[in-house]
Amino acid sequence: MDFYLTALLQGLCFSGLALGIYISMKIFNIPDITTDGSYTLGGMVTAVMLTHQQPIYLTALAVLIAGGLAGAVTGLIHTKLKINALLSGILVMTALYSVNLVVAGRSNIPLIGTASLYSAISLTENANLNSLVVLLMVVVVLVLLIGYMLKTDFGIAMRATGNSETMIRALGVNTDRMKIIGLALANALTALSGFLITQLQSYADISMGIGIVIIGLGSVIIAETLINWRLITSVWVSLMLVVIGAIIFQMVLAFTLASGVDANLLKAVTAIFVLLIVSLPRLSLLKRND
């Protein structure tokens, strides 16, 4: 059972990443894969700051700024140099690998006896349950903040930027600036996932972010399937579903491992799982047309 609790915790940690991908992919319609780099950056900054006895709140702030900068660079390359978004993301992600090594000074930082967000509040004896409460609070705050932002005038302009660029430019919005802000926000959220995971597993590693983008994509696609299936229009519910998508994703992986699948095959299983979720709605659509 503890196995699934860990999966739940990981799912909640990854909800920042999933919300980030939701913002870049669904709201801005930009395929951004800076993710792998900005997630590791979040983890490395966390490990370095915490091992240097910095307080949690300052660490969180530094992580958000670092991730935001990474996203803003991708945004600048994409909008100002008119380079394809995927390529911009790959360029920044690649460069971030070196940045992360420089930040960390080595490829792996264990966190022993350092401050942790999860021990900041202690409600129960059980460390896992305590972490669960902390993570739930973090995720609720994230969803509330992002949900509120998307409902403001600025948020509507954001959604319109990914939806009808000609229209929103004619209505006085600098779409380049908007995309840069959007990618900065998305990657700040991704870095926050690195912050949460690093403290959960008590170490940061240079390869922690390899292929992590698939978790965000998978979570968003699960959410999207549910959104289309239930015809959901509410912003809040959509964001909640993205978080639930991230949890479902981790649960499926946990179940796969528990059922005895070789851990080496985990990435293949992940890819096949995402393929399944993507293709399921299409398959059922075919049937309806018959």
Add this chain to the structure above:
Amino acid sequence: MIEVNNVTKIFNRGKANEVTAVKQLSLIIPAQEYVVVVGSNGSGKSTLLNLIAGSTFATSGDIKLDGELVNRSPDYERSRWIARVFQNPLSGTAPDLSILDNFRLAALRTKPKGLSIGTTEAFKKLVQDKIAILGMGLENKVQQTMGTLSGGQRQALTLLMSVMDECRILLLDEPTAALDPRSADLVMRTAEELVKTFKLTAILITHNLKDAFNFGNRIILMGEGQIIKDFSSEEKSNLKQSDLFEWFS
């Protein structure tokens, strides 16, 4: 007032497919004039409109809006003066956003979009009252997404959206080209009414010679990037519809 002074626009300069879309064109449109621009495909009408709107910059020449030089300011800055209705009904609205959200953005065309919630009950009421003018029964569907509406409905709403905020210049780029005759008629009438009520300076590009004849108080014929004919209000009223058809034969 719109001033276009000796403007030339060359696409793909120096390449094999170089095209001069607008050639040393000068045009002054005083405030509150409603100009209809006609001309065959490739005559430079749309390029002229895009140059005025700032979607594309002139190769040479000056463009002034209300006396202010705007040569290098992009479309999102010129939106301070200009509201636009596009040929494609999909371009003027955001399909996945609700009617209300679309109107909210339009109401902020000349203002910053801040971090406060503007789609209040009061704003909703205002939008409902505006939409009721169209008589399409859309006033009770403001939470519906734009994408669920027909092209005609979207185009009519785009027009209304243009006067949600302070507007001095209205650019209509073949707004009825994709519409059925009834919707087209409604859109043209709405445009006429808005231009009069809000004392707008307007440019209408159209291929519909009947519309060109019925609407506006000045008509311009373009060809090969230049103005071939320019009839003022008085001259236009003396024109017969058959004269217009002759221009194209």
